[in-house]
Amino acid sequence: xxxxxxxxxxxxxxxxxxxxxxxxxxxxxxxxxxxxxxxxxxxxxxxxxxxxxxxxxxxxxxxxxxxxxxxxxxxxxxxxxxxxxxxxxxxxxxxxxxxxxxxxxxxxxxxxxxxxxxxxxxxxxxxxxxxxxxxxxxxxxxxxxxxxxxxxxxxxxxxxxxxxxxxxxxxxxxxxxxxxxxxxxxxxxxxxxxxxxxxx
Amino acid sequence: xxxxxxxxxxxxxxxxxxxxxxxxxxxxxxxxxxxxxxxxxxxxxxxxxxxxxxxxxxxxxxxxxxxxxxxxxxxxxxxxxxxxxxxxxxxxxxxxxxxxxxxxxxxxxxxxxxxxxxxxxxxxxxxxxxxxxxxxxxxxxxxxxxxxxxxxxxxxxxxxxxxxxxxxxxxxxxxxxxxxxxxxxxxxxxxxxxxxxxxxxxxxxxxxxxxxxxxxxxxxxxxxxxxxxxxxxxxxxxxxxxxxxxxxxxxxxxxxxxxxxxxxxxxxxxxxxx
Numbered sequence: 001x002x003x004x005x006x007x008x009x010x011x012x013x014x015x016x017x018x019x020x021x022x023x024x025x026x027x028x029x030x031x032x033x034x035x036x037x038x039x040x041x042x043x044x045x046x047x048x049x050x051x052x053x054x055x056x057x058x059x060x061x062x063x064x065x066x067x068x069x070x071x072x073x074x075x076x077x078x079x080x081x082x083x084x085x086x087x088x089x090x091x092x093x094x095x096x097x098x099x100x101x102x103x104x105x106x107x108x109x110x111x112x113x114x115x116x117x118x119x120x121x122x123x124x125x126x127x128x129x130x131x132x133x134x135x136x137x138x139x140x141x142x143x144x145x146x147x148x149x150x151x152x153x154x155x156x157x158x159x160x161x162x163x164x165x166x167x168x169x170x171x172x173x174x175x176x177x178x179x180x181x182x183x184x185x186x187x188x189x190x191x192x193x194x195x196x197x198x199x200x
Numbered sequence: 201x202x203x204x205x206x207x208x209x210x211x212x213x214x215x216x217x218x219x220x221x222x223x224x225x226x227x228x229x230x231x232x233x234x235x236x237x238x239x240x241x242x243x244x245x246x247x248x249x250x251x252x253x254x255x256x257x258x259x260x261x262x263x264x265x266x267x268x269x270x271x272x273x274x275x276x277x278x279x280x281x282x283x284x285x286x287x288x289x290x291x292x293x294x295x296x297x298x299x300x301x302x303x304x305x306x307x308x309x310x311x312x313x314x315x316x317x318x319x320x321x322x323x324x325x326x327x328x329x330x331x332x333x334x335x336x337x338x339x340x341x342x343x344x345x346x347x348x349x350x351x352x353x354x355x356x357x358x359x360x361x362x363x364x365x366x367x368x369x370x371x372x373x374x375x376x377x378x379x380x381x382x383x384x385x386x387x388x389x390x391x392x393x394x395x396x397x398x399x400x401x402x403x404x405x406x407x408x409x410x411x412x413x414x415x416x417x418x419x420x421x422x423x424x425x426x427x428x429x430x431x432x433x434x435x436x437x438x439x440x441x442x443x444x445x446x447x448x449x450x451x452x453x454x455x456x457x458x459x460x461x462x463x464x465x466x467x468x469x470x471x472x473x474x
Contacts, residue, residue, distance in 0.1 A: 020443065060340075060348050096345045131443050133272045133305060151444060157275055159340065159348035188444045190418045194346050195273035195305040 020131025023150055023187045027141040030126045032088065032119040035104035040086065040117050047143045049178060051078055051085045051171060053115070054127065054196060056097030056135040057107045060159050061193035065136060066111040068161045071153070074172055075114040083175060087115040090127035092199030097135070098122065124198040134193035140174050140184075149174040151189030158192075225334055225354030233260040234341045238333075238353035239315065239368035244360040245331050248324035251363075254315040254372040255279060255292075255337055255353075264311040265339045267297035269416055271307035271423045275340040275348070277316060282334040282354075286323035289335075293317045295378035296455060296463040299412065299425070302344055306423035308414050315375035322359075330358045380455050380465035389452045389468035391441070396421050398437040398452065398468040408435040410459035413466075417453050419444045 021027060031041040042050060053071070056062055065071040075085045087108075091098040099107070104118040121127055130139060130150075140149035154167035174184045228237035234257060241252040257265055257277070266274040281289040295314060300307040320333065334354035341347050385402035398413070408428040415421050421439035429436050437456075451467040458464070 058345065060346060158338075159275065160338070160350075188446060190444050192270075192275065193273060194342075195302055195307075195344075197344070198303050 020129060021139070021147055021150065023147050023184075025147060026145050027139070027147045028126075028129045029145075030129065032121055032126060034117040034119050035101040035108070037101065038117070040119060042141065042145070045084045046145060049083045049143055049175065050141040051083060051175075052130065052139040052141070053085065053087045054132045054135050054137040055087045055089050055118075056091050056194060056197060057099065058096040059135045059194035062097075062135050064159050064161055064164075065153055066113065068164055069111075070164055070169070071136070072111050072113045074169065077172065078175055079114050079116055081175070081179070084116045085114070086117055086119055087113075088119045088121050088126060088132075090121040090124045090132060091197040092122055092124065095197035095199070096194075097197060122199075124196075127196055127198065132196050134191040135196060136193055137191040137196070138171050140171065140178070142178060148178060148184050149187055151186075152191040153193075155189070157190070225352050227353055227355050229351040229353065231349040231351065232341065232347045233263040233343070234258065234265065234339065234349065236337055236339070236349070236351055236353065238335060238355055239372055240333070240355060240357060240366055241369050241372040242357075242363035243366045244358045244363035245322045245326070246361060246363050247322055247326040247359060250319050250321050252317055252319055252372050252376065253289075253333065253335075254317045254368065254375055255335065256313070256315045256368075256371065257310060257339065258313050259311050259341065262311075263341050263343050264298075264300055264307075264309045265341050266307065266309040267414075268292070268294050269308055269414065269418050269423075270340075271300075271309075272305040273302075274307050274309065274342060274346070275338075277337065277339040279316075279318065280336045280338075281318075281320075282336070283320065284326065284331050286326060287331070287333075288321045290319040290321075293319070293376060293379060295375050296380055296457070297414065299414070302342075307342075308423070315371050317372055317375045326359055328359055330356045332356050380463040382465045384464045385456070385466055387454075387466045387468035389448070389470050391448060391470075392438075394441050396439045396441055396452070398426075398439070398454065398466075399431070400435045400437065400456065400466065400468075401433070404461070405435050406458060408437075411435065411437070412457045413437055413439075414455045414457070415439075415452065416455065417449065418442070419446070420449060420452050 029043045136153045154169045156163040156167040237256045239254040297308045336352045338350040385400045389398050426437035426439045448470045451469045454466045456464045
């Protein structure tokens, strides 16, 4: 109870911030098309935990976490437990990693990835609304629409697969804590990776 | 064509493997958009003294690598030393970096030709004719797109009672003097709504026009340039709070860059009582 009050107090303190999004406050709603042309809104997943993953298949950091199987496994585990996992590409037309739907589906198939959907945000509006800076950059939103985690995929900023074994994977850790009704122990971390390839 | 490229690559790998088997690690490698080499300030190592080494990074035009705080994206260059028993290497003495803005992302790093200096202690009881100094360097080189690289570089240096400067001495010396100055200014920091204000006091602060500042530590201030104002004879730098700020540290470690003057290393102390 005390913890909850503290969390609420922290949320109030942060509410005055001009930051894009803040842990403990409502995550902005959005609607984006997926790789098969279907629209997805954050609000349609109310009641479910949602993971947002910023993606650029051409980025070496993204490749580290896909070719090692790290992100595909996290996706499979999360979606298997009823979590909605939305992979988002904010790469502008002509920039690295910008793709069409078929390209995204081929990428997903290549790594046996298991996102609920692969979404396109070519004008960068959703990326900007969330303050997404890197690929990967991760966000977790609870069933009440409140942001519970924002930051890096894990605790060791590197492009080397050999560092994966030593790193704390923040998303599965936070998902497990949320499921158990616990406070998220690491609710923000510094993201690392390539810059999101927004249009100019 | 692709097969030829693959077999050439394989031949290179085999050659590299053979080379490492006989412990001849190169002192320089050419990689994607960057050449990386290991330099020694002196032609020999003297037991009981410290010696400066340097990792030289020569970037292709428009490409850059990163400082200890890379900013919104990127990765700092990292060095892991393999040294004879009793030797020890310090941290990189990071030269003052530049600001790189790609779109709305802010980064700190180096372009052109830069040397990252490192001091190595040679123990007084070092014995033998020579010592093998080896480093594994990992870097990320970016224009807008990024390419990670790594290399193992090494050199054998004689152990002698005296040494003289090597051909690389000037480059290492220049890098050692491209450091920020310490202790020039007093600084305090405080949280003001969603911003962090750093107040600087001291000689030769000027009017603050054109001043920039980079945080050495991440997770405190955002990486955009500060707003600057004069207030009661002090210069106040106002930064947006980092998106990943959780609690204020004891002090914010900053490099302050006045235009046309050397950078200053500053620790801005937050109030001790909360």
